Amino acid sequence: MPFTSEVKDELARLKAPRRCCRMAELSALLRLEGSLHILGPHRVSLHTESENAAVARKMFALLKELFSLTPELRVERAPRLKGHNCYCLFLGESPQVVQVLNELSLLDDAMRPVMEVPTRLTRRQCCSASYLRGAFLGGGYVSRPESPAHLEINVRHPEMAEGLARLAERHGLDMHVARRKDLYSVYVKSRGEQADLLALMGAHRAVLRMQSDAVLREMRAGVNRRVNSETANLERAVDAAQRQLRDIRRIEETIGLEGLTPALREVAVIRLEHPEASMQELGAFMQPPLSKSAVHHRLLRIRRIAASL
Numbered sequence: 001m002p003f004t005s006e007v008k009d010e011l012a013r014l015k016a017p018r019r020c021c022r023m024a025e026l027s028a029l030l031r032l033e034g035s036l037h038i039l040g041p042h043r044v045s046l047h048t049e050s051e052n053a054a055v056a057r058k059m060f061a062l063l064k065e066l067f068s069l070t071p072e073l074r075v076e077r078a079p080r081l082k083g084h085n086c087y088c089l090f091l092g093e094s095p096q097v098v099q100v101l102n103e104l105s106l107l108d109d110a111m112r113p114v115m116e117v118p119t120r121l122t123r124r125q126c127c128s129a130s131y132l133r134g135a136f137l138g139g140g141y142v143s144r145p146e147s148p149a150h151l152e153i154n155v156r157h158p159e160m161a162e163g164l165a166r167l168a169e170r171h172g173l174d175m176h177v178a179r180r181k182d183l184y185s186v187y188v189k190s191r192g193e194q195a196d197l198l199a200l201m202g203a204h205r206a207v208l209r210m211q212s213d214a215v216l217r218e219m220r221a222g223v224n225r226r227v228n229s230e231t232a233n234l235e236r237a238v239d240a241a242q243r244q245l246r247d248i249r250r251i252e253e254t255i256g257l258e259g260l261t262p263a264l265r266e267v268a269v270i271r272l273e274h275p276e277a278s279m280q281e282l283g284a285f286m287q288p289p290l291s292k293s294a295v296h297h298r299l300l301r302i303r304r305i306a307a308s309l
C-alpha cells in the first residue's frame with residue numbers, strides 16, 4: 001500500500017475528541033473532496049468523490065454525528081482514477097443542507113462559496129491542526145519514508161493554499177505554496193518538517209515508521225562505511241606486498257639475496273614464500289617471531305637497498 005494511503009487510513013480512523021475540531025476537519029474535507037452545485041438561493045447540493053474508502057467513511061460518519069445527515073453513498077468505477085473505485089457521497093438540495101454548509105463555512109451568509117480557510121472554525125490551535133488533517137485527507141500526498149522528504153496538499157484556490165500555510169505557521173511549520181497547472185500545492189521538503197506536520201495531524205504511527213526507517217538507514221550506512229574502509233585497507237596491504245616482492249626480485253637479480261644481512265635475507269625469503277601474507281603473519285613465520293613493526297622496519301630497509309641499485 002502506498003505510504004500516502006497508509007497515512008490517510010491512520011488519520012481517517014482518528015477521532016478528534018472535541019466537537020469544535022470535528023467541525024473544522026469536516027469543513028476542510030468537504031472543501032477539498034466536494035463540489036457544490038448551486039441551483040438557486042436555497043437550492044444547493046453537495047457531491048464528494050474520494051479514492052480512499054476510509055476518507056469517504058469519515059465524511060459520512062461526521063455528517064451523521066454532527067448534523068444527523070445521511071448522505072447517499074455510491075461506489076463507482078472512475079475512468080479518471082484509472083478504473084479504481086471512487087467513493088461518492090451525495091447530499092441533495094434541502095434547507096437543512098444549506099444550513100449545514102453555512103455552519104461549516106463552505107457557503108457564506110449570502111450563500112456564496114467561501115474560498116479562504118474559515119477563521120471562525122480554525123481560531124483554536126486544536127481546530128487548526130484538525131483543519132490541516134482534513135485538508136491532508138482530502139488533497140494530501142506524502143513520499144515514502146525511504147524517499148526524499150516531500151509532503152504536499154493540493155487545493156484548487158490560491159486563498160486556500162495561503163490559508164493552509166498560515167495555519168501551519170501558527171504551529172511553527174514553514175509550508176511553501178507553488179502553482180501546478182490548475183492546482184495550488186502547499187508543501188514541505190525537509191524530513192523534520194514532514195515528521196512534525198504528520199505528528200501535528202495525529203499520524204503518530206507514520207512518524208514512528210519514518211523514524212525507524214531513518215535508524216535502519218543510518219545503521220546500513222555505518223556497515224557500508226566499515227566494509228568500505230576494510231576493503232581500502234586490504235587494497236593498501238596488497239599494493240604494499242606487490243611492491244615488496246618487486247624490491248626483493250630486483251635485489252635477487254642484481255646483488256643476489258646473499259648481498260643482504262641475515263636478518264633482511266630471512267624476511268625477504270619469507271615474503272617470497274608467502275606473497276599474500278600480512279606483515280603480522282610474516283612476523284609469525286619468523287624464527288623467533290617478530291612484531292609487525294619490526295617486519296615493517298626490515299622491509300623498509302630492503303626497499304631502500306632496492307632503490308639504490
Ligand SMILES: [Zn+2]
Nearest residue numbers: 020021126127
Ligand atoms: Zn478544536
